[in-house]
Amino acid sequence: MASKRQVSLVEGFKYRGGAPMLVWVLHRVSGIGITLFVGMHIAASFSSQLFGLEIAKSLNAFYMSPLFQVVVFFCALFHAINGLRITVLDLWPKLIEHQREAIWVEWAVFLPIYSLAVYVIIRTAMGG
Amino acid sequence: MDQSKPKSLPLTRRGLNFEMLMWIFTRLSALAMYALILFAIIGALIMGARNEMNLADLMRWGFMPNVTHVQNTNVPDVAPWETSFWKVTASALLLVAASHGMHGLVVIADDYIVTPRGRQIVRILSIILLLIMSVIGLYVLWTS
Numbered sequence: 300m301a302s303k304r305q306v307s308l309v310e311g312f313k314y315r316g317g318a319p320m321l322v323w324v325l326h327r328v329s330g331i332g333i334t335l336f337v338g339m340h341i342a343a344s345f346s347s348q349l350f351g352l353e354i355a356k357s358l359n360a361f362y363m364s365p366l367f368q369v370v371v372f373f374c375a376l377f378h379a380i381n382g383l384r385i386t387v388l389d390l391w392p393k394l395i396e397h398q399r400e401a402i403w404v405e406w407a408v409f410l411p412i413y414s415l416a417v418y419v420i421i422r423t424a425m426g427g
Numbered sequence: 428m429d430q431s432k433p434k435s436l437p438l439t440r441r442g443l444n445f446e447m448l449m450w451i452f453t454r455l456s457a458l459a460m461y462a463l464i465l466f467a468i469i470g471a472l473i474m475g476a477r478n479e480m481n482l483a484d485l486m487r488w489g490f491m492p493n494v495t496h497v498q499n500t501n502v503p504d505v506a507p508w509e510t511s512f513w514k515v516t517a518s519a520l521l522l523v524a525a526s527h528g529m530h531g532l533v534v535i536a537d538d539y540i541v542t543p544r545g546r547q548i549v550r551i552l553s554i555i556l557l558l559i560m561s562v563i564g565l566y567v568l569w570t571s
Binding site: 330337342379385390 | 461482483490528532564571
């Protein structure tokens with residue numbers, strides 16, 4: 300049975316979902332990002348291996364750039380840590396009472412690791 | 428809150444359908460991917476990846492432990508990665524990740540494509556894409 304959309308996109312952006320909505324959106328966006336990246340990466344590796352396409356080689360070289368590393372590591376790390384929160388809360392439903400605290404724990408784990416990673420990426424890019 | 432009644436239904440009444448199986452698969456495949464990534468990084472460390480690590484190298488080892496993916500990293504000898512053992516590990520990571528990702532795209536699409544016909548098309552497309560990506564991914568892993 301088909302349901303009908305009740306709100307417009309603009310109305311949707313006005314919705315104040317707070318921290319749970321933020322991590323939901325980020326999980327979705329980072330998931331799409333990883334899937335697109337991995338799909339393009341596999342396709343590019345396949346075509347460069349089979350046909351030696353230059354565009355595929357330059358695409359794979361672009362993935363080494365520091366800016367891309369910052370973005371892709373954000374997606375991978377956030378998706379991994381938020382996914383672990385979802386998995387833990389889903390497999391032990393009694394913990395759902397503490398879901399807001401779980402989001403705080405999630406950021407407390409994510410931010411130090413991600414900051415360290417960005418520092419390492421920038422330091423490598425500077426040649427140090 | 429009433430605690431006297433058990434909250435969970437018996438298994439026969441829970442509606443054990445494909446969606447439910449994929450829901451649990453998403454969680455379990457996530458756990459499998461943590462294990463595989465950790466396994467690949469530990470393997471890289473055992474194979475001599477200790478000095479001057481940077482994040483790009485770490486991602487190369489962790490996300491796909493096959494030989495063409497690690498040959499530019501700072502490891503003296505990539506020959507140990509050429510064994511079937513690491514190809515099987517890499518294939519497992521590829522297949523688990525591809526199905527997890529493709530199912531995730533279907534879940535997202537279901538939020539925006541709501542007609543039964545549209546959802547059927549999304550599912551058929553997703554199965555075709557998943558098969559294509561798995562086959563070409565396995566080809567890259569096993570022929571490089």
